[in-house]
Amino acid sequence: MTDVLEERRRALDEAMRTRGAWPEDAPWVRDAFDALPRHAFAPDRLWDWDGNAYVPVDRSASPGRWAELVYAGPDDAAVTEITDGLPSSSLSAPAVVATMLDSLDVHPGHHVLELGTGTGWNAALIAHRVGTSGRVTSVEASTGLADAAARALNRAGARVDVAVGNGNLGRPATAPHDRVIATYAVDHVPWTWIAQTVPGGDLVFPLGRMGHFAVTVADDHRSARGWMHGLAQFMNARDIPAPAATVRSYTQVRAGRAPDDKRGVDRDITPLHTDVNLLWALRMALPDVVYATDTDRDGVNAWIHDGTSSWAVVTTEPDGGARTEQGGPRRLFDAVETAWDAWTAHWQVSRWDHGITLTEREQYVWEGDPDTGRRHRLPSPGST
Structure with a gap:
């Protein structure tokens, strides 16, 4: 089994290299992937789509297929939990993880808040970057997932504080944070995330089915603004029904x-x-x-x-x-x-020329220019 996993790891690393998915300006991401192998955080049961439904794939019964699901490819997530017949948690696609960590611009010594612990792998990668002088806090809504992630993190020697709670509330007890990253999609960014981030700090989050954005909190702490960084789609928060x-x-x-x-x-x-x-x-x-x-x-x-x-x-x-x-x-x-x-x-604006502005009163995605570009306002929480 060890040989199969190592072979799959090397194949994924090469696939990421071939397509340019390793961030050139953040070489630490590839180092972290190597130091903290993805399979060390995968549960013994994964889920595979058979054309009609998701079926379990157990490591003990089907080790080869289990390894294939863990290291399927740069754009392939590994489904780790099914709720009501639909995926509710996963090991995110490696290329997406790498891109979002690059967007987060995390450095040694940073205090990072992660929202949505999942398996713990993403938090472990961040902990590898911040080092012993930094701190990583991760919030997970599911007690079962939080406990499993904490065990995996301990086995890997990753210094992460895992808490059970509502990620939309952030983590007031450990604020302020230098960086905040969400691993689940929101349709409206909770203001608590901005309020708990230091002025000049960065947040990375997936917005609905659109992709992920990276924003920087203004010096006066009254707004945050940034650009769209990637197109991948994410699962919604657990208390929000899937679209x-x-x-x-x-x-x-x-x-x-x-x-x-x-x-x-x-x-x-x-x-x-x-x-x-x-x-x-x-x-x-x-x-x-x-x-x-x-x-x-x-x-x-x-x-x-x-x-x-x-x-x-x-x-x-x-x-x-x-x-x-x-x-x-x-x-x-x-x-x-x-x-x-x-x-x-409107001149066929590229997806990369879209940004987002967040204030406590309103949120909108803009095209080309934050002040003069066409705006798409985001619905307020609970609105239709």
Whole structure:
């Protein structure tokens, strides 16, 4: 088993190197990965999707498959917990972990607060960086996960204080913190995170299904501002239901219903499959909508739904044109075209040219310039 794990580790390291996933300006990340192997924090039971449901993969019964799941690839998370048939905790994808740690800009001696301990691996990597002069505090909502993570951290010799609690409340007892990092997605950033970070300190967090942002707290402690750093999606906080569109499939939403609307499409739909900047813009404009695309001999096809009752399918026809069929109370492809046109009219802003501003009163994502760029306001907690 040791040989298999070492082989998988080397393969992942090489895959990360080949695609440039090791941060050049943070070489400590690769060193930490080497010092604290991922499998040392993986539970003995992982979960694998068999095409219909998640099935358990136990280390004792299927050591080879277990090792494959732990070290699947740079973009592959290992599911460590299932709740109500859906993933509720995981070992995050290695490339995402590396990118977020690079974004955090953590240094020796820093006091870091992590929200969402999970297996403890991410906290261990941070502890490796801050050293004996620093401090890492990690908050986990699940008592079972917190206990397991604490044991794994102790075995690894990683100095991390693990606490059970609500991550959205931060950790007042250990504030202020030089850096704060969340490993679960929020739709609205808790102000407590900013309040518990020193002026000039940095926070890294995933925002909804959009990606992760890195912000710096202003010197007057009244705001924080920064840029989008990555596109990976994360699980929501445990007390926040997963977005409906990520739980139900297009087939489930359509449920065999005939379309309410059919029409031709007067545009090339190829960018829905190829242009990640367009997909980012659509995610900003229609955050509750999911898109799936594929190609056949005629061209690109797209399936769109909102997880509840509305759906649309767009198909490329043999003559090169396209048609759409839509059903439900919302005309989703109409909404997509409106958002698409607005993005085009605003100079097709790249996903990397989006930032975020946070104050105690409002939060918004902006395009290009924090003061003059087009703004997308985030909903307040509890709003619809």
